[in-house]
Amino acid sequence: MLLKEACLENFTDLPQAIHHGANRIELCDNLAVGGTTPSKGVIAEAAKYCHENKVPLIVLIRPRSGNYVYTDTEIKIMEADIFEAQALGADGISFGALTPDNDLDLEVMEQLSAAAGGMQLVLHMAFDEMNFDQQKQAIDWAVNTGFERILTHGGPLSTSIDQTSAHLKELVAYAAGRISILPGGGITAANAEAIATDLGVSQVHGSKIVDLTAE
Structure with a gap:
């Protein structure tokens, strides 16, 4: 069965999203x-509702919009949010x-991973800022560090997923089952099954991954 992660x-919309699959x-x-960290109150209520319905809750840790190069203060904020x-x-x-040259900042990533204390770890679409060689190194690092999956569009979000599917397939092939590649960006309730079949993945991500208007 295809796992659908609703962003x-x-x-x-959380109750409706779970109700619709x-x-x-x-x-x-x-x-x-592109998303920032939600408030404490929202996280608390979402966690309560998700757990009542046996649905895992992942929280985005991102202190601001823009790039993914963070100051020491922003890193402290992210750690506190974790x-x-x-x-x-x-x-x-x-x-x-x-890092400023769009490689994975291993020092910061290790610090934040340690702060998570055993929670599921997901590398988000900062991954898409890297070139393919950097991405392969990031996949290897994420595998060795215990990450569950990598959320990726396979290219800039301004590009349709049809155009990034070839690169997504390269990422899936390189990951080779060691870590899940979670495609996102432009995946909807209407095209999720077809995209997952084409890419050979068992889970997909999106803000429209389930139809909230259905009965």
Whole structure:
């Protein structure tokens, strides 16, 4: 069965998303800018509802919009948000930090991974800022560090997933079952099954991954 991870802004649509078949939730705020960390109150209520319905909750850890090169203060904020997400019952976190030349910032990533204390770890679409050689190294690092999956569009979000599917297949092939490649961006309830079959993946991600208007 295809696992559908619904990317939701705030708590508002969460009950409907689960009712219509979302198997996992990624919770964020400010989707218009690609998502930022949601508030403590939203995380607490979402975790309670998700757990009542046996659906895992992943919380986006991103202190602001823009690039993924963070200052020391921003890293402290992210670390504090990870501690809070865990205390409030989140099952995992989605995050990413890069160096100025768009390579994975291993020092920051290791610090934040350690703060997660056993929660599921997801490398988010900061991954798409890297070139293919950097991505392969990031996959190897994520495997060795215990990450569950990598969320990727396979290219810039301004490019349709039809055009990035060839690269997504390269990533799936390189990961070779060691870590899940989670495609996202432009995947909807209407095309999820076809895209998953084409890419050979068992899970997909999106803000429209389930039809919230269905009965």
